[in-house]
Amino acid sequence: MRIFKFGGASVKNASAVRNVVRVLQQEGTDSTLVVISAMGKMTNAFEVLIDAYYNRQNNLNEALTFIYDFHFNIIKDLFEIDSENVKNRVNELLGELNGFMIQNESRDYNYVYDQIVGYGELLSTTIVSFYLKSIGIENNWLDVREYLKTDSNYRDAKINWSSTEKIIKGNVDVQRLNITQGFIGRNNDTTTTLGREGSDYTAGIFAFCLNAHSVTIWKDVEGVLNADPRVFSKTELLKEISYSEAIEMAFYGASVIHPKTIQPLEKRNIPLYVRSFDHLDKKGTRVSKGVSLRPLISCYIVKKNQILISISVKDFSFMVENNISQVFEKLHKHRLKVNLVQNSALSFSVCVDDKFNNFDEFYQELKHIYNIKAYKGVTLYTIRHFDDDAIDLIRQKGKSLIRQINTKTAQLVIEEST
Template sequence: MRVFKFGGASVKDADAVKNVARVLQHEGTKNTLVVISAMGKMTNAFENLINAYYYKQGDLNEKFAFIRDFHDNMLQGLFANKQQDVYGKISILFGELSGFMGQNNSTNYNYIYDQMVGYGELLSTIIVSEYLKEVGVFNKWIDVRNFVKTDGNYRDAKVNWKDTEEIIRKNIDVDTLNITQGFLGGNNDKTTTLGREGSDYTAGIFAYCLNAKSVTIWKDVDGVLNADPRVFNETSLLEEISYTEAIEMAFYGASVIHPKTIQPLEKKNIPLYVRSFDNLNKKGTKVSKGVLLKPLTSCFIVKKNQILISVSAKDFSFMVEENISFIFKKLHEYKLKVNLIQNSALSFSVCIDDKYSNFDRFYNELQEMYLIKSYKEVTLYTIRHFNDEAINTIRKKGEAIIRQINTETAQLVIR
């Protein structure tokens, strides 16, 4: 069994969907399960719809129409006959979404988010599945919510591995091509999500439960690069990465591989490939147990829009375990992800992501007890396997307000 994952860029328009069919025809479709994300930037569009619905931000009907028009255009680019079943299936999904917005009584944003955003993946996979049938590629569409079972922690659900593995092993036809959604799970009859960019994780879950031969993530790059080409002029392809190194890179924010994806694969020694959906003859990058990094070169990870805070006691006393423990408790409470830690006798500094826009409330609470300096809109650069040349490259990008170096990793906060 092989598991393929296609992200939003792989299905961003009609030509991209046609290319997915080309990839599958080239690679073969037997014994394959395909995980597909929402099309293009549709997850962002659904988030705009959710915010219009919940916070009254913008015109709800306009944002709903934008999503519907996008998918209508996709259908017109793929299917000549408007009487085909796919049009009815898509209409039913939009009816369900509209019905939810009209009947929902919950005020829980996270719950509402999960019930609405998942339609991006449902729409995407039905369109791809039906198009594959149109061009003669037989496949079975499956609803991932019936297979990946989770708790009720909306927007960041935890997988119930026992139930999930049992359901997948008993109910997946491993002899055919299966098409399913990434990112989503199910808790009773409610939709949950596995966290943003969770489609890679979905692929890892299915691979683990099916004892798959491999997982392939198809992208618009030749494989995993040592740096983001949008930020750095010169990059190189990493041919091989060990599980350990991939987890390290994911921990520091590398966007090619989702942080949770590697762990289930490592447990069963299932290799992960990152390949180009344009250049099918290129091998891409292999992540497996083995070579640490090939070639062994400096790798750059960039996290923009960070907030650096430095906390110290008002009476200039030491920042000891009790203080730091309290600060971490509040960081967790306000869902502020910590990407760098540095402390001295009198101060404690962290570089954080404010994904849920909770920083101001965190700041207001802490400033009653501590002196706090904050620097917004800073960039965190992490260099794995650094050398002097690599560090100097980052220093040229601005003022380094924090530098932290250990054996294999250097981190600089630049403003």
């Protein structure tokens, strides 16, 4: 059994869907499970819809129409004849979405988010599955919510591994081509999501439960590069990465591989490949047990739009364990993801992601107890296997607010020059 994962860029339009077919035809379709994300930037479009619905904004119908038109235009471009079945199924899904928005009474944003956003994956996989059948490639369309069982931590659900493994092992036909969704799961009776970019994790879950031969993530780049080409002018392909190195890179924020994806693969020693869907002759990057990094060069990981928070006690006494414990309790409460920690006798600094926009609430709770200074919009650069030249390259990008170095990793928080 092989697991393939195609992201949004892989299915962003009719031409891209046809290219997915080209990949499957060359690589083979037997004993393959394909995980597919929402098409193009549809997750962003569904987030616009969610905000319009939740905040009762006037652009709700406009947001719905955009989603409707996007998918039906792709259907029009893909299907020359016999498109009624796929249109009917897409209309059913959109009808379910409308039904939820009419009947829902919850004001829990995270719950509402999860019930709506997953329709991007349901629509994309439906269209791809019908298209494959229309050109003679039989496949099973699987509703991943029937297979991935989670808790009810909406927007960042945790997998119930025992239930999930039992269901997948007992119900997936491993001889055939299967098409399913990434990113979403289900608790007892409602949809949950695994976090942004969770489709890679979905592939890892299926691979673990089916003891797959391999996982391949198909992308619009040749493989895993040592830096983001949108930020750095010179990049180099990493041909091999060990599981432990990949986990380190993912932990620090490398966007090519989802942080949770590697762990289930390592447990079963399942190799992960990152390959280009445009250049099928390229071998890409292999992540497996073995060599740490080939070639052994500096790797740059960039996290933009961070908040650097510096905290000190108002009476200038030491920041001790109970102070730091209290701060971490509030960081956890407000779901501020900590990416760097540095403390001295009098102050404690953290660099955080505020993806749920909760910083202001965090600040209000602590401002009466501590002096708090925040630098918003800073960039966190992490360098694995750094040298002096690598650090100098980052320091040229702006004012260095914090620098932290250990044996293999350097991290710099930069207030970038405008």
